[in-house]
Amino acid sequence: MNIAIKKGLLDMLPLNLAVLPWGILCGSLAIQNGFSALEAQLMSLLVFAGSAQLVAIELMAKGASMITLVITTFIISARHLLYGLAIRNNMIDKPLKWRGPIAFFLTDELFAFSHHHRAYQGKLRLIYALVAGGSFYLAWNLWTLFGIVAGQFLPDLTNLGLDFAIAAIFIALVVPGVSNLPVFCACLVSGVTMLYFKWIEFEFGLVAAALLGMSTGYVLQAKEDKS
Amino acid sequence: MIATIVVLACVTFATRYLFLAKNLPFTIGPRFQRLLSFSAPCVLTAIWVPIVFMPSGKFVNELNSPYLLGALAAVFLAFKYKNLYLTTFGSLIVFYMFF
Numbered sequence: 001m002n003i004a005i006k007k008g009l010l011d012m013l014p015l016n017l018a019v020l021p022w023g024i025l026c027g028s029l030a031i032q033n034g035f036s037a038l039e040a041q042l043m044s045l046l047v048f049a050g051s052a053q054l055v056a057i058e059l060m061a062k063g064a065s066m067i068t069l070v071i072t073t074f075i076i077s078a079r080h081l082l083y084g085l086a087i088r089n090n091m092i093d094k095p096l097k098w099r100g101p102i103a104f105f106l107t108d109e110l111f112a113f114s115h116h117h118r119a120y121q122g123k124l125r126l127i128y129a130l131v132a133g134g135s136f137y138l139a140w141n142l143w144t145l146f147g148i149v150a151g152q153f154l155p156d157l158t159n160l161g162l163d164f165a166i167a168a169i170f171i172a173l174v175v176p177g178v179s180n181l182p183v184f185c186a187c188l189v190s191g192v193t194m195l196y197f198k199w200i201e202f203e204f205g206l207v208a209a210a211l212l213g214m215s216t217g218y219v220l221q222a223k224e225d226k227s
Numbered sequence: 228m229i230a231t232i233v234v235l236a237c238v239t240f241a242t243r244y245l246f247l248a249k250n251l252p253f254t255i256g257p258r259f260q261r262l263l264s265f266s267a268p269c270v271l272t273a274i275w276v277p278i279v280f281m282p283s284g285k286f287v288n289e290l291n292s293p294y295l296l297g298a299l300a301a302v303f304l305a306f307k308y309k310n311l312y313l314t315t316f317g318s319l320i321v322f323y324m325f326f
Binding site: 011014035036038039042043046047048049052056060066069070073074077078079080081082083084085086087088089091092099100102103104106108111112114115117161163164165166167168169170171172173174175176177178182183186187189190191192193194195198199205206209210211213214215217218221 | 239240268272276293322
């Protein structure tokens with residue numbers, strides 16, 4: 001059990017540190033836009049979604065309608081539907097006391113560590129996921145608190161290149177799993193189509209790029225299995 | 228304001244919990260599961276590729292971009308050593324040498 005806790009903490013630690021600038025930004029941007037300290041912290045405590053949070057803060061400050069807020073937040077969060085689907089078979093037989101918290105912690109960051117085919121199987125793997133996801137939640141809220149308390153005294157840290165750290169961590173998690181041609185082509189298609197979607201500013205780009213890549217991998221794998 | 232925040236929290240939680248809900252009665256067959264097995268590498272790639280090739284929203288237009296060189300180092304290190312910390316810190320060093 002201690003090993004699962006330690007591994008959960010260690011695996012997530014680089015991401016916990018890398019998201020510091022955006023956590024701080026979420027806190028300080030909320031304060032700048034007239035949120036109270038409590039409201040700013042509640043955004044991270046309850047909504048707990050980096051980019052969706054930043055966009056929602058600006059929309060709320062502009063006095064956007066509830067329906068705009070809900071739709072925009074849904075669009076940015078839609079990728080989590082895919083994460084839930086991907087881990088459903090491994091999670092669905094678990095009691096609510098596990099499914100509830102793990103669903104709440106199911107960010108991009110936790111999903112990045114959910115790829116093992118036996119992820120969430122057995123108590124140790126559940127503890128691992130809960131600790132990894134929970135530590136990210138705590139870090140995110142701590143950085144938000146920093147932003148709320150000291151945001152006005154801090155320079156903008158988002159241009160220090162820590163976005164590269166996030167990319168590097170994801171590369172470190174993806175590349176070792178690229179063990180055959182279908183996975184390689186799946187990643188290639190996702191990457192290239194994502195650049196295109198980003199360029200044309202297509203809002204469902206991430207989900208679309210992922211689905212295109214997944215279909216590519218699936219088709220190539222099926223062909224390989226046939227021959 | 229707090230009511231709005233709670234509504235938004237329901238939206239983000241709903242997208243995460245929906246397909247983990249037991250009262251959503253469907254099963255994922257082996258073929259669908261195989262399609263989903265590609266989701267993690269695809270999603271993660273779709274997140275890291277724009278960071279590297281479109282930092283600050285525009286395509287990189289020079290080969291000595293720290294993002295490109297750092298990513299190249301990360302791919303090499305990840306392929307060779309398969310170690311999260313080594314890849315992350317090794318490529319960060321390359322990145323900041325050119326940053």
